[in-house]
Amino acid sequence: MSPNFHIAYRFLTAKKRAMLMSLSCTVLGVGLFILTQATTSGFEEFFIKTILGTDGAIRIEDKFQDTLRVMSASAGTDFEVSQRDGVKYIEGVEEPKALIKELKNFSNVIAAAPVLRGSVQIRSSFKNETAQIFGIEIDEQLRVSDLGKQVIGGSGALARFRENEAGAIVGRVLADRLQLEVGNSIQVVIGSELTRLRVTTIFETGVQDIDKVRLYVHMSQARSILKKPTGVSFVQVSVFDRDRAPQTAAHIQWVLHHHAVAWQVREKTWLETFYALKLSSAITVSIFTLIAGLAMFNTLAMIVLEKTKDIAILRSMGYERSDITRIFLWQAVIVLLVGAVVGCLVGAGTTYAVSHLPLHLTGIFKTDTFQVYWSPWHYLAAVTTAAIMVMIASLFPARRAARFEPGDIVRGTAQ
Amino acid sequence: MAEAPSLALRCTELHRYLGEGDGRVHVLKGVSFEARRGQVYAIVGPSGCGKSTLLYLLGLLDQPDGGSIEINGHTMSNSDDLARTAARGAHIGFVFQFHFLMLEFTALENVMMPMRKLAKLAPADMEARAHQLLESVGLGEKTHRLGTQLSGGEQQRVAVARALANEPSIILADEPTGNLDVKNSGMVFDLLTRLAKDHGQAVILVTHNPEIAQRCDVIRPMRDGLFV
Ligand SMILES: Nc1ncnc2c1ncn2[C@@H]1O[C@H](COP(=O)(O)OP(=O)(O)OP(=O)(O)O)[C@@H](O)[C@H]1O
Ligand SMILES: [Mg+2]
Numbered sequence: 007m008s009p010n011f012h013i014a015y016r017f018l019t020a021k022k023r024a025m026l027m028s029l030s031c032t033v034l035g036v037g038l039f040i041l042t043q044a045t046t047s048g049f050e051e052f053f054i055k056t057i058l059g060t061d062g063a064i065r066i067e068d069k070f071q072d073t074l075r076v077m078s079a080s081a082g083t084d085f086e087v088s089q090r091d092g093v094k095y096i097e098g099v100e101e102p103k104a105l106i107k108e109l110k111n112f113s114n115v116i117a118a119a120p121v122l123r124g125s126v127q128i129r130s131s132f133k134n135e136t137a138q139i140f141g142i143e144i145d146e147q148l149r150v151s152d153l154g155k156q157v158i159g160g161s162g163a164l165a166r167f168r169e170n171e172a173g174a175i176v177g178r179v180l181a182d183r184l185q186l187e188v189g190n191s192i193q194v195v196i197g198s199e200l201t202r203l204r205v206t207t208i209f210e211t212g213v214q215d216i217d218k219v220r221l222y223v224h225m226s227q228a229r230s231i232l233k234k235p236t237g238v239s240f241v242q243v244s245v246f247d248r249d250r251a252p253q254t255a256a257h258i259q260w261v262l263h264h265h266a267v268a269w270q271v272r273e274k275t276w277l278e279t280f281y282a283l284k285l286s287s288a289i290t291v292s293i294f295t296l297i298a299g300l301a302m303f304n305t306l307a308m309i310v311l312e313k314t315k316d317i318a319i320l321r322s323m324g325y326e327r328s329d330i331t332r333i334f335l336w337q338a339v340i341v342l343l344v345g346a347v348v349g350c351l352v353g354a355g356t357t358y359a360v361s362h363l364p365l366h367l368t369g370i371f372k373t374d375t376f377q378v379y380w381s382p383w384h385y386l387a388a389v390t391t392a393a394i395m396v397m398i399a400s401l402f403p404a405r406r407a408a409r410f411e412p413g414d415i416v417r418g419t420a421q
Numbered sequence: 422m423a424e425a426p427s428l429a430l431r432c433t434e435l436h437r438y439l440g441e442g443d444g445r446v447h448v449l450k451g452v453s454f455e456a457r458r459g460q461v462y463a464i465v466g467p468s469g470c471g472k473s474t475l476l477y478l479l480g481l482l483d484q485p486d487g488g489s490i491e492i493n494g495h496t497m498s499n500s501d502d503l504a505r506t507a508a509r510g511a512h513i514g515f516v517f518q519f520h521f522l523m524l525e526f527t528a529l530e531n532v533m534m535p536m537r538k539l540a541k542l543a544p545a546d547m548e549a550r551a552h553q554l555l556e557s558v559g560l561g562e563k564t565h566r567l568g569t570q571l572s573g574g575e576q577q578r579v580a581v582a583r584a585l586a587n588e589p590s591i592i593l594a595d596e597p598t599g600n601l602d603v604k605n606s607g608m609v610f611d612l613l614t615r616l617a618k619d620h621g622q623a624v625i626l627v628t629h630n631p632e633i634a635q636r637c638d639v640i641r642p643m644r645d646g647l648f649v
Contacts, residue, residue, distance in 0.1 A: 009534065009537035009538060013523075016525040016526060017525065019525075020525045315520045316523045318482075318517075319517070319520075319522075319523055320523075320534070321482070321506065321509075322480065322482055322509055322513075322515045322517075323509065323510060323515075323534055323535040323538060323583075324506055324507065324509050324510015324511065324535060324538045324539060324587075325506070325510075325538050326502075326503060326506050326507075327502060327506075329538070411482075411483070412482040412483070413477050413482045413483025413484070414483075416473075416477060416482065416517060417439070417474075417477075417483075
């Protein structure tokens, strides 16, 4: 044990109450930081899982004819202008089969499924609602989404849909509004055309915006309802590495000449909301680490005042200014280390406890308990923030202690 | 003196002012002084004449406003803090007039404190030496007492043992026997003289005790900031 550390330890333990005060502030700061990050990220993660399980990681839409014009401003310079409006879009995917075959070549792609989408009026015996029908190939769709888990009633409910050519999987909220139950028939109205379908299954994603407007029907049905004998609205893609979805999308766009949108872009609004939430809670909670810093400052300033004579003795024995600084910084480090370890344990414990708290939410997603996300980064960020605050705050009393002239102290004129 | 022992410390024309503004006092008014190895010096004088002030300057704890200080042939009065600190650790043992110990530490730890900074001995040797030093000031039984559990006189004797820890060539003691009974002050004084003779250390002590002063090799009476 270095003499400086030894001295630091004794100084600190001589002021137990002040030390416990700054220690508990550090524990609180670290613990709360971890808890808020775990819960905000938990809900974000849950939201991402929900939307990935519903609309997939990448959506491939409109084909475009790449007629980018590259103009050279003048000879001799390498200044180039690309004109964005040189791109001509053709709505939808004209040849989904060929496209899906090509998609198999992308290493990050798991599966792809065609979807034909259109707006319709749904009429039940009770009332009318505007809705979106999604024509799907059910087996392919199950490979690019969690529809299998979202249907109420599991595989039996899916089997009913499979067997019924006129079957429909209706969103939970839409079904409630139309007072529909499995087995009821509905009418799909588009213009003056009227098609009769049967509700075979009900699904729920928890995302209000989806559950209140969407119904899935067989692709063949959708084609006849929407009068689209060929082509689809988009191709839904699932991927292995969701974080690389933007790169994969860009690659797809480049190679296949179709507009490809990754989930990060598609759900930008919500993701930014979560980001802002995470950031603001981190800032709020950082206040606690700031308080930990202030408490440490206070504790050390007090110890410096009480130990000026000891500082003079140490200096008279050959201890340098830097030794004095270290003695006081060590005290901060001791509090910080203990605070960080205990804070991480407290953070983990409260995160675990909170994850078992009941919480019923629907709206942007559906959950029955608090969502938490376990990430070592939260712990690292919490400890780093506390370390920065506490060490900066400690620097001031530590340097002040080192600045004392031993002669001034022994005469009693040090200030 | 034919075989004059080498000079451990020399100061010339030391001036020191203390206080600010109207309260500014010319405390030391050109003090010159020499201390040789193996000699014991007594600085005596009335309270407030500047004895402690001089000792702080000689101990490199304070800086003079004029004059120079030489320690073992090196002029220290102009050197930087690091050099003065190093010189304090290696060459000077200081016994303060008041507040002697670091109270959260045991007697043994207090005595080991300068050794641990100098780091010349192995930890086991430091401890053995500290034991031996405490023994020589009559505290062999109380090595593991905390500073707070020692009487004023006991604290003072630990402080003397601590000043000797690194075998400094110069020992500066501000009334090292002030709080001691006859028996103990005799013991501390004998220890200091023995060291001066055996190890060739220069011992400079401030004392109000005429008996102690009489037994020193040199007595320097001081009055109002000057040796008389
Ligand atoms: N900060 C200060 N400002 C002004 N004058 C001071 C200050 N500190 C000490 N003095 C004065 O300096 C003079 C010398 O003080 P010093 O402590 O050296 O005396 P001393 O000889 O050690 O006395 P004692 O025997 O009582 O310990 C005293 O007259 C004291 O009043
Ligand atoms: Mg004095």
